[in-house]
Amino acid sequence: MAASISRVVVYGGKGALGREIVGYFKQKSWWVGSIDIFGNDEANANFLINPELSWTEQNESINNQVSSAIGDEKLDAIVCVAGGWAGGNAASKDLVKNSDLMWKQSVWTSIIAAGLASNYLKVGGMLTLTGAKAALESTPGMIGYGMAKAAVHQLVASLSDGKGGLPENSCVAAILPITLDTPMNRKFMPKADTSTWTPLDFVAKLLYSWSTNVDRPISGSLMQLETKDGKTELKTAKM
Amino acid sequence: MAASISRVVVYGGKGALGREIVGYFKQKSWWVGSIDIFGNDEANANFLINPELSWTEQNESINNQVSSAIGDEKLDAIVCVAGGWAGGNAASKDLVKNSDLMWKQSVWTSIIAAGLASNYLKVGGMLTLTGAKAALESTPGMIGYGMAKAAVHQLVASLSDGKGGLPENSCVAAILPITLDTPMNRKFMPKADTSTWTPLDFVAKLLYSWSTNVDRPISGSLMQLETKDGKTELKTAKM
Numbered sequence: 044m045a046a047s048i049s050r051v052v053v054y055g056g057k058g059a060l061g062r063e064i065v066g067y068f069k070q071k072s073w074w075v076g077s078i079d080i081f082g083n084d085e086a087n088a089n090f091l092i093n094p095e096l097s098w099t100e101q102n103e104s105i106n107n108q109v110s111s112a113i114g115d116e117k118l119d120a121i122v123c124v125a126g127g128w129a130g131g132n133a134a135s136k137d138l139v140k141n142s143d144l145m146w147k148q149s150v151w152t153s154i155i156a157a158g159l160a161s162n163y164l165k166v167g168g169m170l171t172l173t174g175a176k177a178a179l180e181s182t183p184g185m186i187g188y189g190m191a192k193a194a195v196h197q198l199v200a201s202l203s204d205g206k207g208g209l210p211e212n213s214c215v216a217a218i219l220p221i222t223l224d225t226p227m228n229r230k231f232m233p234k235a236d237t238s239t240w241t242p243l244d245f246v247a248k249l250l251y252s253w254s255t256n257v258d259r260p261i262s263g264s265l266m267q268l269e270t271k272d273g274k275t276e277l278k279t280a281k282m
Numbered sequence: 283m284a285a286s287i288s289r290v291v292v293y294g295g296k297g298a299l300g301r302e303i304v305g306y307f308k309q310k311s312w313w314v315g316s317i318d319i320f321g322n323d324e325a326n327a328n329f330l331i332n333p334e335l336s337w338t339e340q341n342e343s344i345n346n347q348v349s350s351a352i353g354d355e356k357l358d359a360i361v362c363v364a365g366g367w368a369g370g371n372a373a374s375k376d377l378v379k380n381s382d383l384m385w386k387q388s389v390w391t392s393i394i395a396a397g398l399a400s401n402y403l404k405v406g407g408m409l410t411l412t413g414a415k416a417a418l419e420s421t422p423g424m425i426g427y428g429m430a431k432a433a434v435h436q437l438v439a440s441l442s443d444g445k446g447g448l449p450e451n452s453c454v455a456a457i458l459p460i461t462l463d464t465p466m467n468r469k470f471m472p473k474a475d476t477s478t479w480t481p482l483d484f485v486a487k488l489l490y491s492w493s494t495n496v497d498r499p500i501s502g503s504l505m506q507l508e509t510k511d512g513k514t515e516l517k518t519a520k521m
Binding site: 097098099102132133134135138139140142143146150154155157158160161178180181182183184186187189190191193194195196197198200201202203204205206207208209263282 | 337338341371372373374377378379381382385389393394396397399400417419420421422423425426428429430432433434435436437439440441442443444445446447448502521
C-alpha cells in the first residue's frame, strides 16, 4: 500500500527563500508545487504566473493550474513567501509606482494564497503568509512596503477568524522577518552585520514544522523572527 | 487689500460626505477644489479622474490639474474622504475583485493625497485621511475592506513621522467612522438604528476645525467617531 503523500504549494517558489523551502519539503518527501514567474526544477509541479495579467486573471490562472495538478486531492500546507522591497517617503517621485509594486508583490500574492487555502487546503491544514516586523510601526522611509505588509498582518487576523472562509481547524500565521540572509541582501548590504540576519534554512525548517503540526502557533499569530549571534527566536506580535 | 484666501482640496468631493465637506468649507469662504470622477458644481475647481487610468496615470493627472489651478499657491488642507465598501471572506468568489476595488477606492486615493500633501500643502497644513474602526481588528466578513483600511492606518503613522515627506509642522490624521449617516446607508440598511450613525455635518465641522488648527489632534492620530443617541465622541485608537 502506498503511503499517503503530503502536499505543499509554495508561492514564490523560485525566490531565494522559496527555493530553500521547496528543497526542504522535497528532502522530506513531500509533493511540492511552486507558484512563480519562473519554474523551479526541484518542484513536482510549476504553476507559472504571467506578471502582465491583472490580479483577477492571475488568480484564475493559478487556481486552474493548481486544480488540474492535484485533481480531487487537497493540500496539507500553503506557504506564501512571495514579496519584495522598495523604499521612498511621500516626497519620493516613485511613491505611487513603488506602492503599486509592493501591493502586487505582497498583497496580490497573499490574497491569492488565501483563496487557494479556501479552495484546496485540507481540514486542519496550514497557511503561512509573510509580513514584516517593521510594518508593526510606522515606516516613513518605505511607505508602500509598510502599507502592504500592514495589510497582510490584518489579513492574517481576518483569516484566523472562524468566519474568514478557511477550512475547519486550519491554521494561518505570518512570519515577520527583520532581514533575511539572502544573496541579494548580502550583495546590497555588504558591510552589514549578518549575525542578526535570519538564515533561510531556519525559516524552511520552521515552516515545515508548522506544516506537520509540530509547534504550530495559535491561528492568527504574527511571529517575529529575531536573530542575534546567528540564533533566531520567535516572538509573537500584536497587530 | 484682499484678505488671504484659505484653500482646501477634497478628494471624493462628489460623494455624500465629500459634498457635505465641500459645502461647509464654501460656507466659510474657503477656496475649494474637488477631486472626483464627476464634478461638484459648488467647488471652485474640479479635478476630474478617469477611473480607467492606472494608479500612476491618475496620480500624474491629478497633480497636473491641481498645479495648474493653484499656481504658486499652497493648500491649507487636504481631505481625502474617497472610499467605498464591499464584503466577502476568503471563500467568496469575488475575493480578488472586491479586494482590488477596495484598494483602488481607499489606498490609491490616500497615497495620491499623501503625494499632493508633500507637493502642495503649506507648512503647518492639515491632511486628513479616512480609515475605519472595524479595521483595527479582524474583518473576516469583509477581507478586502479591512486590509485596505489597515493599510491607510499604517500610512498615517508613516506620514506623521518627521521623515515621512510631508511639509514641516503639518499634521496628518485619519477619521475612523463606524457607520456614516449617508443616503446609501439608509437605503441599504432601512431597519438600522440610525441614532448610532455619525451625521455628515458633524464630520464636516470636525475636519473644518482641524483645518483651521482648532482642536487639531496630534499628528498620526487615528480618531474613532463613536455616535450614541445622535451624539458623536472622538476616541483615539492605536494602530
